[in-house]
Amino acid sequence: xxxxxxxxxxxxxxxxxxxxxxxxxxxxxxxxxxxxxxxxxxxxxxxxxxxxxxxxxxxxxxxxxxxxxxxxxxxxxxxxxxxxxxxxxxxxxxxxxxxxxxxxxxxxxxxxxxxxxxxxxxxxxxxxxxxxxxxxxxxxxxxxxxx
Amino acid sequence: xxxxxxxxxxxxxxxxxxxxxxxxxxxxxxxxxxxxxxxxxxxxxxxxxxxxxxxxxxxxxxxxxxxxxxxxxxxxxxxxxxxxxxxxxxxxxxxxxxxxxxxxxxxxxxxxxxxxxxxxxxxxxxxxxxxxxxxxxxxxxxxxxxxxxxxxxxxxxxxxxxxxxxxxxxxxxxxxxxxxxxxxxxxxxxxxxxxxxxxxxxxxxxxxxxxxxxxxxxxxxxxxxxxxxxxxxxxxxxxxxxxxxxxxxxxxxxxxxxxxxxxxxxxxxxxxxxxxx
Numbered sequence: 141x142x143x144x145x146x147x148x149x150x151x152x153x154x155x156x157x158x159x160x161x162x163x164x165x166x167x168x169x170x171x172x173x174x175x176x177x178x179x180x181x182x183x184x185x186x187x188x189x190x191x192x193x194x195x196x197x198x199x200x201x202x203x204x205x206x207x208x209x210x211x212x213x214x215x216x217x218x219x220x221x222x223x224x225x226x227x228x229x230x231x232x233x234x235x236x237x238x239x240x241x242x243x244x245x246x247x248x249x250x251x252x253x254x255x256x257x258x259x260x261x262x263x264x265x266x267x268x269x270x271x272x273x274x275x276x277x278x279x280x281x282x283x284x285x286x287x
Numbered sequence: 288x289x290x291x292x293x294x295x296x297x298x299x300x301x302x303x304x305x306x307x308x309x310x311x312x313x314x315x316x317x318x319x320x321x322x323x324x325x326x327x328x329x330x331x332x333x334x335x336x337x338x339x340x341x342x343x344x345x346x347x348x349x350x351x352x353x354x355x356x357x358x359x360x361x362x363x364x365x366x367x368x369x370x371x372x373x374x375x376x377x378x379x380x381x382x383x384x385x386x387x388x389x390x391x392x393x394x395x396x397x398x399x400x401x402x403x404x405x406x407x408x409x410x411x412x413x414x415x416x417x418x419x420x421x422x423x424x425x426x427x428x429x430x431x432x433x434x435x436x437x438x439x440x441x442x443x444x445x446x447x448x449x450x451x452x453x454x455x456x457x458x459x460x461x462x463x464x465x466x467x468x469x470x471x472x473x474x475x476x477x478x479x480x481x482x483x484x485x486x487x488x489x490x491x492x493x494x495x496x497x498x499x500x501x502x503x504x505x506x507x508x509x510x511x512x513x514x515x516x517x518x519x520x521x522x523x524x525x526x527x528x529x530x531x532x533x534x535x536x537x538x539x540x541x542x543x544x545x546x547x548x549x550x551x552x553x554x555x556x557x558x559x560x561x562x563x564x
Binding site: 165166170172 | 384419433473476477478
């Protein structure tokens with residue numbers, strides 16, 4: 141299994157000196173305390189953060205990830221509907237929240253980076269801030285216990 | 288820029304024999320450009336004496352509010368230029384999604400809390416909600432940015448004549464950060480304070496007091512020092528002193544802050560202090 145990488149470390153290099161919006165900073169800090177898996181992307185869909193609980197489901201530490209876009213999630217994790225049909229990038233909740241700027245929820249299957257298949261439920265919300273600023277989206281997801 | 292501190296206390300005015308050196312008035316800072324243009328930062332109780340000093344000057348006044356907590360607006364009703372016919376005052380502050388600045392301020396500046404309504408003030412008053420886009424006020428370039436403090440709070444970066452003043456009077460950048468300071472990208476207020484010649488920053492609590500006040504929106508001394516260090520500022524002015532801290536306690540906090548070797552100067556924010564940026 142390949143580690144998930146994309147931009148050769150550009151996430152850290154390009155942004156090292158620019159501060160994120162306070163709403164994203166607080167979301168990230170809040171998520172870092174939760175035991176519910178949380179993933180946060182910016183308005184361009186670039187992965188900003190996922191927490192330790194998400195690391196367990198996704199099978200890779202966040203610190204080991206370079207650039208990743210929301211559009212790549214469906215392919216990377218081989219996202220599928222519960223009945224096995226492939227999920228397009230436009231169908232998964234984070235993509236809907238990001239591009240349609242509305243909440244979205246779905247039960248789906250993913251192949252974690254450790255190779256195991258997981259059934260999860262995911263709820264995603266757009267991050268809408270004062271001044272009609274669309275800052276990105278975040279998804280909370282959890283593994284559905286098997287039968 | 289010439290900066291004068293008219294009020295450096297946090298939370299509530301705290302006049303008394305134990306606060307005569309650091310002062311008891313709440314947040315108010317005067318900023319003068321080389322050509323005499325004036326910015327006023329916040330309208331705590333310190334603005335009353337500033338207003339008296341400004342009376343009759345006839346110059347446009349731009350008053351920038353960081354937020355609308357009482358210790359930052361309670362002096363508005365006692366600001367002499369508000370009551371001068373012909374005075375031009377522009378009031379700037381954080382926008383809200385559901386109420387205009389005027390409506391929010393009217394909650395205080397109207398009966399029964401205050402006898403005079405905003406609409407009855409004789410000065411030429413304009414009220415503006417701010418976005419995070421930089422804008423120019425005379426010779427000043429002003430950048431406002433939302434920072435970590437309850438209730439929608441702005442910090443300011445003010446540039447004039449190649450010098451930079453950063454004003455983050457109520458700020459808890461360490462909230463929820465497991466090892467502060469972290470990366471600049473994930474530090475509240477970093478863009479505002481980065482490389483500032485002078486940073487005026489919240490220093491309300493001792494490190495021992497902070498755990499009981501986590502989430503209240505203010506900083507411990509070590510957080511303030513770490514913030515200044517991360518941002519690479521030239522001078523740090525401590526601000527928003529806790530009302531329970533008398534002069535001796537603040538002296539002790541300052542001495543402790545200066546005990547370590549720091550890449551910047553620490554200046555205790557005393558009411559009446561005036562300095563060039």
